[in-house]
Structures are given as structure tokens and as C-alpha cells.
Amino acid sequence: MTRERAVLVLEDGTRYEGWAYGARGRTLGEVVFATGMTGYQETLTDPSYAGQIVVQTAPHIGNTGVNDEDPESRRIWVAGYVVRDPSRMVSNWRATAPLDEHLVRDGVVGISGIDTRALTRRIRDVGAMKGGIFSGPDAGLDDAAQLQMVREQDGMAGKNLSAAVSTTDEYVLEAEGELVGRLAVLDLGVKLSTLRYLAARGFEVHVLPQDVSIERIRELDPLALFYSNGPGDPSASDAQVELLRENLRDGRPFFGICFGNQLLGRALGFGTYKLPFGHRGINQPVFDTLTGTVEITSQNHGFAVDAPIGDVVESPLGFGRVEVSHFSLNDNVVEGLRALDVPAFSVQYHPEAAAGPHDSMYLFDRFRDMVVARRDGIPLDAATAAATTPAADTTTGSSN
Template identity: 60%
Template sequence: MTQRLPALLVLEDGRVFRGRSFGAVGETLGEAVFSTGMSGYQETLTDPSYHRQVVVMTMPHIGNTGWNGEDDESAQIWVAGFVVRDPAIRPSSWRATHPLEEELVTQGIVGICEIDTRALTRHLRDKGSMRIGIFTGEMAEAPEKDLVTRVQASPSMKGAELASEVTTKEAYVVPAVGEKRFTVAAIDLGIKAMTPQRMTERGVEVHILPASATLEDVRAVQPDGVFLSNGPGDPATADHQVALVREVLDAGLPLFGICFGNQVLGRALGFGTYKLKFGHRGINQPVKDVATGRVEITSQNHGFAVDAPLEGAAETDYGRVRVSHIGLNDDVVEGLECLDRPAFSVQFHPEAASGPHDSAHLFDRFVTLMEQTAKGATS
């Protein structure tokens, strides 16, 4: 059995949970959020969108599938901290190469276990996401009021520009599988590994570009379309990417954005963004496609949303735009569609790593959009 040291979880409003250490020993600070997924913790931990967030798993038993070398969504764990109720004693999956906690220790991720995660989740649902600290070992012996002060002094997620901290430093190419049909310039705002894979398996060569990419960088790869990835932080800080998207729209290039990319497109079209009370995180989020009435179960991870009218088509500098998808839990905007430009976006993660595959067809829609635009240019 792993030796578990005393640990404290401290919220900025002063509420404290006592538990035991899980992972590396030390302290960590971030924004407390909860994920409702029953599986897929490895994909969650390695998703760059969780940068500077402490993830609370609502599923009580975590770690039974261990850790493997195939399911990482990036080259490292990005969460600031990890909160679970009941860690698995040992992994019980044939795919596991080592236990989850061993990987947390190796990468220096501080966590806590043996706390009432249901009570914590209810608190965050009622009070909203807030700053949090996890203190293990000797740090857990410090006066609680001092630890609350440390948490309150930590940076807020509102106003945080984080895409530059998670993006690739150098451009790289993910080749198409089979015959190459199209080329896409993907702006990496915190992209997950499965996202370009979903495009390459459709015959798309994907050029991953840094978040600082310019229109000249995009044009240099001679793309048939532009993709905006998921990512962390406040979309109100993404002025550079918003300017780039406006140039892409002016150029008439097909554009597809997901998650943070949806918010960037929203801003480029003239809509505002705002911070949700506690956000949507997990692989069981219901979304309605307005055009078809179909309900899709989606994978999501976002704490901000686009402020756009849910009914009718709004007039923008780029023509008419309508909300294409709506979250059924709280009527949050979950997608945008430009009616006079070849551009659309969704707030969720259609690559579904991990999660349901209900929305994988959106990559087919992107390919079709590129086909139609190419035919229009040659006709």
C-alpha cells in the first residue's frame, strides 16, 4: 500500500476538506472544476485545456485502468492538481503499463484522495468554480487561515491568457492516411492528439501551427481549410487569434473551430463571451442540433461560453450567423454556423477522446465544406 500523508484541500471561500495525499507530495494552486466522466481520466489529465485547473472527478473510484502509452492527448499531464475519492489499489486493465499514481508522482502532480467528492462537487455547483489549493505532507500542518490566504492570492482564470503556454513551439505536419485529399492549417490553442487523427483518417494532411500564427503562416501551407482547436484560458484574451480569424473569413477559407475555437470564432463575428458558473466537463453532456432536432451526447471541457441569440439569424460583418447547437442542461450556446461564409464551430469535442462518437460526423462536414468551396473556386 502507498503511504498516504495528511492532505488539505482549501477553497478560496474558506471551506476546507481533509484527506490523504495522492500523487506527488507538495502544494498546488489552480481553479477547481469537476468532471462528470465515468472513464477517460488519462485523456482528461493530458488535455491541455485543463492547464492551471484542479480537476475533481465525480466518479468515486479512479485508477482501475492504470496508465498506458497509447491514450495520452499530449506529451504531458496538464492539470494543476487531481482530486479523487477512492483510488484503485492496483490497475486491472491488460493495457496498463503502470499505476495512475505512479505517473502522477513521476510528473509531479499533487493530488488528494479520501475526501467527500460528492460534497465538494455540490459546493462547486452551488457556489461556482473557484480558486483552490491542495497541500500535502508538511504543508498540510500549516494554519488553515494562512492557506486560505495563499489560495485567495493565486491568479484567477478570468483574464488568463494560456494558449501561448500550451501551444506547440514549432509547426509540424501530421500526414494524411491513404490518399491525400486536402490540406488543413490547424491553429494549436491546446490541441489534443486525437483531433488531427480524426482529420488524417479522412485524407487530410494537417499542418499544426503555433497560436501566434499569422495569415502569412497559414497561406504558406496552401490550405484548403483552417481549423481552430480547443484550449485553456479566457477567450477575451485571444485578440491575436480573433484578428487572424477575421482575416481567414475575409479570405473565404473554410473554417472549423471547436471549444476555445468556437469562442474565438464567436468573438470574430462580433459576439461577446462570458464565464460560466461552473462550466461543462465530462463525456456525457447532451446537446441539441437545432437544424435536425437530434440530441447528441458530447465530450466537453469549457468554463466560458459565447453570448449569441439562440433564435433566428444574427446580422454580422460577415453575413448571417445562427446558433447551430444548444446545451440541453442550461441553454448554453454550443455551436455557430455562418450562413454566408464557409465557417462553423461547436463548443464541444467531436474527436471524442475519450467519450461518445455521436459528433464525429462534424469532421465529415468540414471535408464537405472544403469540397464545396474548392468546386466553387474552379467553377
């Protein structure tokens, strides 16, 4: 089989020559790296990666193929895919197709055969950069023309991508086991595993479009509100921030993951900022200030909340006391927030962790405890105290 030439071009002019992988053509996006050694199918189908060209630091990708059970959403969302050695054969009893077949199906332009270690080190030194992959007829374009396309594309800063990945229609996942009550989930790029874990804890999960109004939420009258992960710059999501502020004024419990953490930070009055190269992978150490434990977490974020670590501070917008509940042990980035006078908390990482570690699964139990306490009229201080101890996970995790 004849291999076709491809090239990855970075905005600083660096070029990496390789071979076409997946669909042929041209793709542009922010070049980032992910450190997970497993779970490539979950990574590719995570809507949080929309608009990004993902570099896998693990050298061999595609060994176990893909299947119909592990996707986190309806399609592959990455803008482009960069690997060193794509597997020439699939070896797993659960596989239903090779990875490159799904890349072609969803129109994902990729490149293989380049030194991904060198590329990752460059991103670590310079930061995430605009980039482009060119294959097929586009591989023959003039070098200057390719570089111009890369540089002229919009950057991730200031970009709102929620509408591109969110559901357009409401839908419901029925509760499993003892019913807790109705939960409203704002789909900003939600992963299926998140919805399953919420339903497994007794929530009747109502998944809502990203542009839902506060009037619709009040009409639905849920016990609590949940904000999912998602792509883009939190500073470009004013409507979702204002919706959350109205929810906090209504007194409804709130839990946010990843993008939801950044939007809680904004709703409380804190700023957000872009990280140099972000946190992406399934081996990120986080310290939980409530329990003094260290969790190994799954992460995918390029922005973070600007809030003081180690101090209880007043919300700049009048929502009472707030503290940083989790922070990164690598670089002290805020990894979680907890409001002390309103029932709200969030984390920057992915407790559903598919694929990845399950250290943080207790957060779903913490949320359930808070909602049940509020439903049953237990005062906030008592409800908060009841929800600070990690509980043993009794659900069945992902097979990955």
C-alpha cells in the same frame, strides 16, 4: 504503507482533509468537477484543463491504470487532482503503469479520501472557485497562510494559457486515404485524437504554434483553417481572434472546436462570458438545430459565446448572417455557430470524444464536405446544403 495527510482549501474557507495522492507539495488553480465515469487518462492529458484542479465525480479512479496509447498530449496538464478512492491495484491488459506513478512523474499534486460528492455539490451551488491542495511539508502550514495563498492567486477570468500548452514548432501529420489537401491547425491545446481524425479524412494536417501570423498561413496556402480546443479565457486571445478575422476575409473555410468556437464567436462580433461552474464530462446533451437530433457529447469549457438562440442574425462585424447551430439541453448555453455567408462553423464540445460518446463524429465529415465543395468551386449555398446531413463514421474510434 503510511499515508500522508493532505488538505484541499477553497477560497471561501472550506477545507477538506484527506490523503496525499500523486506528487507532494503545493498547487493552486480553479477547482472544477468532471462527470465522466471513464477516460481519466484522456481527461488528465487534455491541455484544456491547464490551470484547473479537477475533481472526479466518479468515486473509483485508477482501476485500469495508464498506458502509452491513450494520452491526448505529451503530459498531464491539470493543476491538481481530487479523487475519492484511488485504486490500490491495476487491472487491465493494456496498462503499463499505475496512475499515481504518472501523477508523480509530471509533478501533479493530488488529494484522495475526501467526499467528492459533497465537494461537487458545493461547486454546483457556489460556482467554480479558486483552490489549493497542500501535502507534504505544505500540509503543515498555518490554515490562514494556506487560505491567503488560495485567495491571492490569479483567477481564470482574463487569463491566456495558449502559449503554455501550444506547440513551439510546426509539424505535419500525413493524410490517410484519398488526399483532400493541406489543412492548417492552430494548436491552442489540441488533442491528438483530433489530429488523427482530421488526417483520417484526407487532410494533410499542418499543426501551427498559437502565435503564427496570417502571413505564414497565406504562405502555407492551406485549403482551410482549424482552431483547436484549449484553456483560458477567450477574451484574452485578441491575436488569435484577429488572425481568424483575416482568414474569414480571405474566404478560407474554418472549423473550430471548444475554444475555437469561442474565438469564432468573438471574430464574428459576439461576446463571451464565464459560466458559473462550466460543462465538464462525457454525458452532456446537445440539440442540433440543423438536423433536429440530440447528441450526447463530451465537454470541457468554463466560458461560452453570448449569441441569440433561434434567430438568424447579422454578424456585428460584417461577416453576414449567423445562427446558433447547437445548444445545451441542460441550460441553453450556445454549443455551436454556423455562418451562412462565409464558410465557417464551430462547436463548443468535443466531437473527437476520447474517451466518450461518438455521436458527434459526423462533424469532421461535415467539415471535409465543406472544404471539398469549396475546393471544387461549388457555390456556398450548395456546399452548406451538402454538409448538413450527419454522415456515418467510417474511422476506427478510440479503444476507450
